Amino acid sequence: xxxxxxxxxxxxxxLDPMIHLVAEDxxxxxxxxxxxxxxxxxxxxxxxxxxxxxxGKRMRPMLTLASARLVGYSGSKHxxxxxAVEFIHTATLLHDDVVDGSxxxxxxxxxxxxxxxxxxxxxxxFLFSRSFELMVESGSLRAxxxxxxxxxxxxxxxxxxxxxxxxxxxxxxxxxxIINAKTAALFAAxxxxxxxxxxxxxxxxxxxxxxxxxLGIAFQLVDDAIDYTSDAGTMGKDAGDDFREGKMxxxxxxxxxxxxxxxxxFWKDAVEGRRDSxxxxxxxxxxxxxxxxxxxxxxxxxxxxQQAIDAIAPFPAGAAKDAMxxxxxxxxxxxx
Amino acid sequence: xxxxxxxxxxxxxxLDPMIHLVAEDxxxxxxxxxxxxxxxxxxxxxxxxxxxxxxGKRMRPMLTLASARLVGYSGSKHxxxxxAVEFIHTATLLHDDVVDGSxxxxxxxxxxxxxxxxxxxxxxxFLFSRSFELMVESGSLRAxxxxxxxxxxxxxxxxxxxxxxxxxxxxxxxxxxIINAKTAALFAAxxxxxxxxxxxxxxxxxxxxxxxxxLGIAFQLVDDAIDYTSDAGTMGKDAGDDFREGKMxxxxxxxxxxxxxxxxxFWKDAVEGRRDSxxxxxxxxxxxxxxxxxxxxxxxxxxxxQQAIDAIAPFPAGAAKDAMxxxxxxxxxxxx
Numbered sequence: 001x002x003x004x005x006x007x008x009x010x011x012x013x014x015l016d017p018m019i020h021l022v023a024e025d026x027x028x029x030x031x032x033x034x035x036x037x038x039x040x041x042x043x044x045x046x047x048x049x050x051x052x053x054x055x056g057k058r059m060r061p062m063l064t065l066a067s068a069r070l071v072g073y074s075g076s077k078h079x080x081x082x083x084a085v086e087f088i089h090t091a092t093l094l095h096d097d098v099v100d101g102s103x104x105x106x107x108x109x110x111x112x113x114x115x116x117x118x119x120x121x122x123x124x125x126f127l128f129s130r131s132f133e134l135m136v137e138s139g140s141l142r143a144x145x146x147x148x149x150x151x152x153x154x155x156x157x158x159x160x161x162x163x164x165x166x167x168x169x170x171x172x173x174x175x176x177x178i179i180n181a182k183t184a185a186l187f188a189a190x191x192x193x194x195x196x197x198x199x200x201x202x203x204x205x206x207x208x209x210x211x212x213x214x215l216g217i218a219f220q221l222v223d224d225a226i227d228y229t230s231d232a233g234t235m236g237k238d239a240g241d242d243f244r245e246g247k248m249x250x251x252x253x254x255x256x257x258x259x260x261x262x263x264x265x266f267w268k269d270a271v272e273g274r275r276d277s278x279x280x281x282x283x284x285x286x287x288x289x290x291x292x293x294x295x296x297x298x299x300x301x302x303x304x305x306q307q308a309i310d311a312i313a314p315f316p317a318g319a320a321k322d323a324m325x326x327x328x329x330x331x332x333x334x335x336x
Numbered sequence: 337x338x339x340x341x342x343x344x345x346x347x348x349x350x351l352d353p354m355i356h357l358v359a360e361d362x363x364x365x366x367x368x369x370x371x372x373x374x375x376x377x378x379x380x381x382x383x384x385x386x387x388x389x390x391x392g393k394r395m396r397p398m399l400t401l402a403s404a405r406l407v408g409y410s411g412s413k414h415x416x417x418x419x420a421v422e423f424i425h426t427a428t429l430l431h432d433d434v435v436d437g438s439x440x441x442x443x444x445x446x447x448x449x450x451x452x453x454x455x456x457x458x459x460x461x462f463l464f465s466r467s468f469e470l471m472v473e474s475g476s477l478r479a480x481x482x483x484x485x486x487x488x489x490x491x492x493x494x495x496x497x498x499x500x501x502x503x504x505x506x507x508x509x510x511x512x513x514i515i516n517a518k519t520a521a522l523f524a525a526x527x528x529x530x531x532x533x534x535x536x537x538x539x540x541x542x543x544x545x546x547x548x549x550x551l552g553i554a555f556q557l558v559d560d561a562i563d564y565t566s567d568a569g570t571m572g573k574d575a576g577d578d579f580r581e582g583k584m585x586x587x588x589x590x591x592x593x594x595x596x597x598x599x600x601x602f603w604k605d606a607v608e609g610r611r612d613s614x615x616x617x618x619x620x621x622x623x624x625x626x627x628x629x630x631x632x633x634x635x636x637x638x639x640x641x642q643q644a645i646d647a648i649a650p651f652p653a654g655a656a657k658d659a660m661x662x663x664x665x666x667x668x669x670x671x672x
Contacts, residue, residue, distance in 0.1 A: 041496045095461060099454040118435040121457055122494045125431060125464070129488035132468050136481045141357045144472045144480070152465035158458045 013329035015057065021323045022065035025079065029061050029085075032083035036130045047115050047123045051090050052309065056106065057255065060085045060190045063215075066327070067194035067208050069320035070312065077197040080134045081143055085190045087131035088151055092158075094124035102244060125136040143193040150189035157181025168256055168264075168271040170248045180218045181214070187216030209312050214308035219331050221301035224249035226334065228288045243284050250300065254293035255284075263287055298332070305332040349665035351393065357659045358401035361415060365397050368419035372466045383451050383459045387426050392442065396421045396526045399551075402663070403530035403544050405656035406648065413533040416470045417479055420462045423467035424487055428494075430460035435498065436581060479529040481501075486525035493517025504600075504607040505590055506584045515556045516549070523552030543647050547660065550644035555667050557637035560585035562670065564624045579620050580612040586636065590629035591620075599623055634668070641668040 019026075024131050037048045061082035068078045096102070097110040098117045104110060112120040128151070135144045159180045191212030195205040227242040228251050242249050248271060256267045269275045270284060288294045305328045315321050355362075373384045378635050397418035432438070433446040434453045440446060448456040448609045464487070471480045497514045499505050527548030531541040563578040564587050578585050584607060592603045605611045606620060624630045641664045 014594055039492055039495075041492055041499065043495055043499055044492065089462075095457050099457055117453070118498055119495065121431050121435055122491055122498060124461075125427075126488060126495065127492035128461070128464055129484055132484035133481070136477060136484055139477065141472060141475065141477065145469070148465055148468035148472055152462060154470060155458055155462035155465055156375055156380065159375075159379055159455065162454055162458060163377065163379055205523060234573055304532065 012098055013326050013333050015330050017319070017323040018066050018327045021069060021319055022062055025068075026058070026062065026191055028076065028079040029058075029065070029082045029086070032080050032134065033086060036083065036087070036134060037127075039126070043115070043119060044123055044126055047094075047111050047119055048090065048127060050108075050111050050114070051093060051105075052086070053189055058086060059219075060089050060186060061267055063187065063190045063212060063327075064194050066324055067191040068198060069212075070208070070315050070318075071195050071198045071200045071204055073194060074311055075197065077138045077140060077143075080193055081138050081140075081147070081193050081197065082190070084131040084134035084138075084147060085186065085193075085334075087127045087134065088147065088154070089186060091124040091127040091131065092129070092154055094120045096158070098124075099158065104241070104246070113148040138197065140193075140197055143196045146189050146193055146196065150185045153181045153185040157185070164248060165244055166272055167248065168252075168268045172250065172253050172257075175248065175250060175253055176217070179217060183220045184213045184216030187192060187219070188213035204315075207314060210311035211308045214304040214311065215328055215331060217329065218308065219305040220302045221297050221304070222332060222334050224251055225294050225297040226302065227251075228285055228294050240281045245269065245282050246271045246273045246276075246292035250297045251288045251293040254296055255288045255291045258291040258293065259287065302332050305329070343661055347663050349669050351663055351666050353655070353659040354398055354402050354663045356406060358398055361401040361404075361418075362394070362398065364412065364415040365394075365401070365418045368416050368470065369422060372419065372423070372470060373463075379451070379455060380459055380462055380627075383430075383447050383455055384426065384463060386444075386447050386450070387429060387441075388422070394422060395555075396425050396522060399523065399526045399548060399663075402656055402660055403527040403547075404534060405658060406544070406651050406654075407531050407534045407536045407540055408493050409530060409534035411533065413474045413476060413479075414530055415477075417474050417483070417529050418526070419524065420467040420470035420483060421529075423463045423470065423486065424483065424490070425462040426520060427460040427467065428454045428490055428496070430463070432494070433526075434460075435494065438581070454588070474533065476533055479532045482525050482529055482532065486521045489517045489521040493521070496622050500584065502582055502608055503584065504588075504604045506589060508586065508589050508593075511584065511586060511589055512551070512553070513555060519556045520549045520552030523555070524549035540651075543650060546647035547644045550640040550647065551664055551667060554637040554640040554644065554664065557586055557633050557640070558668060558670050560587055561630045561633040561637070563587075564621055564630050576617045579606065579617050582607045582609045582612075586633045587624045587629040590632055591624045591627045594627040594629065595623065641665070 037045050037052060039045060052101060064078055064082040064085055079143060093105065093110055097105060098112050098120050102110050103113050111123070132148070135147055157178050157180070164174060165177065188209045189212070191208040192205050195208050224242065227239055227249065229239060252267060252271065256264055259267065266275065266283065266287070270280065308328045309325050312321060312324060373381050373388060374383060400414055400418040400421055429441065430447055433441060433448050433457050439449050440448050447459070461597060466485070471483055474480075493514050493516070497518060500510060500514065524545045524547070528541050529546040531544050560578065563575055563585065565575060588603060588607065592600055595603065602611070602619065602623070606616065644664045645661050648657060648660055
């Protein structure tokens with residue numbers, strides 16, 4: 001009887017209620033983002049704007065704003081903090097693309113492809129620093145502590161992932177540890193700080209942290225699954241990107257663990273960079289399907305999604321809670 | 337009658353008085369550095385330790401500690417802040433070496449050469465985040481504001497330098513702007529935060545800021561000069577590194593401005609990467625000498641050094657003031 005199955009047949013869950021809920025607040029956040037992206041060095045707003053203006057759902061700041069609604073916050077400290085969260089995320093993406101040597105993100109050329117790695121590293125550093133300036137202005141030392149800790153955890157997760165890269169025998173536990181740090185920590189912090197600025201009891205902080213963390217994991221796992229579905233083009237992500245980069249993701253971990261010797265050899269070759277053709281990808285899709293690895297990755301995602309929904313159960317009913325529940329349903333329904 | 341010329345003939349200025357002054361406090365700073373470098377991911381302390389343990393004078397945290405003495409601070413908030421300053425500096429060096437593609441630093445292989453660019457980028461991010469955690473723990477929002485602003489200014493300066501790279505006609509003003517941001521801003525912030533945690537009047541903050549800023553510029557200019565002196569090996573820096581990397585520094589700016597057409601063509605070739613042999617470097621040394629560019633770079637450095645010394649004139653006499661004056665004299669005397 002999960003919330004996911006209560007939905008009436010035929011209605012697709014959507015992010016629209018959340019987008020609608022925070023629309024007013026998001027204007028303030030966008031102002032803060034625009035103001036803090038500026039610099040006398042033209043390359044900075046140019047490069048940062050490429051990523052910040054270039055689409056993306058602004059999921060993380062949206063979660064800060066929605067969480068603030070959920071706890072009934074009526075101040076304005078969360079606008080700058082939400083912008084800071086987006087800056088941390090953007091800085092991370094810039095550095096990620098350098099680290100992974102990626103050419104494309106959200107269907108556009110990556111900043112490092114256009115302006116080079118050095119510029120991407122340095123503008124990332126600039127955005128990191130600006131994010132801390134924004135946090136300092138919020139005046140909340142506790143929010144600062146939560147977000148600076150999340151930043152350190154993200155960097156730690158990235159290094160962990162780097163040392164795990166190209167290792168086909170990565171354990172599911174270790175992988176969960178990595179995405180917990182790389183992705184879920186910022187989702188958790190984004191939600192939690194809303195309770196902090198609203199000066200709510202610790203139980204609400206913890207509940208929002210759990211909501212964000214589980215939603216973050218669910219999001220990442222669905223992203224992993226989408227990469228191995230053939231109609232992914234419409235999802236804002238190209239199918240096969242992870243495969244061609246030899247990325248270890250949950251579908252690969254499951255397919256490898258469940259495979260016979262020959263299949264394991266195939267995955268080892270793929271992860272170590274020796275299989276990246278269209279035929280190889282077609283074969284990979286076949287293997288993740290026959291081993292139920294994509295379906296089970298989605299099942300894992302629904303499990304975390306359900307935990308996210310249950311985490312906010314104690315909050316009063318209302319538009320904020322409905323929107324946050326539907327955001328989870330949207331996240332886990334994306335692959336279908 | 338500058339302080340620099342008051343020194344008795346035969347005594348070389350030294351950093352020792354400052355090192356002695358802050359020795360006790362530095363033990364606390366080193367504890368904080370060691371504690372915050374740890375991580376469950378072994379690569380992080382390994383890579384960070386390579387740079388942090390690997391020599392370096394810890395000039396910046398030393399300045400925080402000495403400035404705290406100067407203003408009579410008796411608390412302990414500055415230990416964590418001094419460690420944060422060193423982390424910002426270390427993160428910057430890690431990213432700098434990636435951006436410049438450098439192989440050697442302080443005579444040792446750079447981290448990016450040993451562990452690769454991705455690891456250097458990510459561990460730099462980790463140290464940045466940890467530096468903010470340390471700052472948050474100090475509990476001083478004003479110190480946080482000063483240091484997060486300095487971080488943004490540094491990154492901005494780096495991008496500015498990047499866009500100026502390989503341009504032989506860089507103006508002295510623009511170069512000063514760059515080193516003001518890249519180097520002097522952190523020196524200034526390192527000194528200023530001591531007055532902030534000690535809750536001293538704004539005039540003292542401003543004075544310490546000016547001391548640090550001018551000392552930082554002097555330091556950088558002397559570094560620039562040392563690169564074009566043949567006995568630089570003993571100074572912890574190899575002569576010719578800047579030249580071989582085609583770096584624009586003040587000696588090059590002056591020699592280019594003062595050169596004839598043929599000499600300008602030589603510098604253009606050098607800066608654009610077409611001259612990096614030992615013979616080319618010998619020719620460069622000849623040109624900077626004959627145009628007095630190294631001597632005048634040193635004269636500029638002494639000018640800023642004198643401003644640094646005058647900035648702290650209003651503070652009471654004592655061991656802290658003496659040590660801070662001698663540190664400036666040491667900085668500008670290094671090339672001789």
